[in-house]
Amino acid sequence: MGNRLSKIYTRTGDAGETGLADGRRVPKHHPRVEAMGAVDELNSHLGLLLAGLNEARSSALEEVIGVLAPIQHRLFDLGGELAMPEYRALNDAEVERLEQVIDRWNEELGPLKNFILPGGSRLVALAHLCRAQARNAERRCQQLNAEEPLEGAGLRYLNRLSDLLFVAARFIARRQGVEEILWQAAEKPA
Template sequence: MVVLNKIYTKTGDAGETALGNGARVAKHALRVNAYGTVDETNATVGLARLHATDEMDAQLAMIQNDLFDLGADLCRPDMEKDAEAEYPVLRMADTQVTRLETQIDAMTKQVEPLRSFILPGGSPLAAHLHLCRTISRRAERLSVELATMEAVNPAAVKYLNRLSDWFFQASRIANENGKRDVLWVPGANR
């Protein structure tokens, strides 16, 4: 259980923060950027939920919880030392990726195949989901870059890859199953 008796600690005043294993790193470190962008994604999901139907809200609530799991995973380096930790280390699982895939497949059956790229917009929910998509893509890029330098749980990277696809299909559902999608018209304003 997390207990926060005090919100500010002053330990980050010199530009450093603690990782999940206690190591101190610069606040601009790639690992911190990766899980910070996951947190940013989570905040935008909260905005999207303000416009969601009950079913989509329930799915978005699960995603928000997953994103905290993902942040916990990314903030803890040294995966090979997980067994030595004083408490169980939280890592993303392939079952979380599979759940997203199942939901994406169900949404895909509800929409017509695309014949054009889609511009972000349509309904307020769709616009927010597109923002979630782009921020989650940035989190994925940062996590993939981090994985070229340090160990990163492969399930975490897969989850982020599927998540942006989930947001895309959910935006189409939010746009009346694609009927209100805003289509790109190449060269329309030349």
């Protein structure tokens, strides 16, 4: 692949607009740019989680790394779809892959009987942070979809990804031998 970015700054966005891959210029607060930014933030948070998983150097977590690492590439694909409205990279097979992992991990975890809070370990908390960011990216994409209907599997992918990340947080806790933090309701006012 040749050099795609010969110059990092262009000064073309200084007035509050940015260019899309199809040549359109839109305000930086446009729902498409918001959606692209939310997906990018999710990918960055996922990179942080993966760095932590790699630093843990635990054979018990290798499966999690193997599942999450390709997702960074799929999120980059989704960013491409958002930047180039006619481009399609994701398909239903990617959504099904996430569902298969969710089902497999849930079998090991068993049913959830309580609400849980983010935390218990740094890695569990990072997985929950990614889950929350996935929900945010989904909301931003749904907001764009309300104005400019989105084609393809991207919305389904984000929805399933947030589910996967929730299960991943629980799976990481199980593999680390960390107790999940159960939600404790406030006492009812007297």
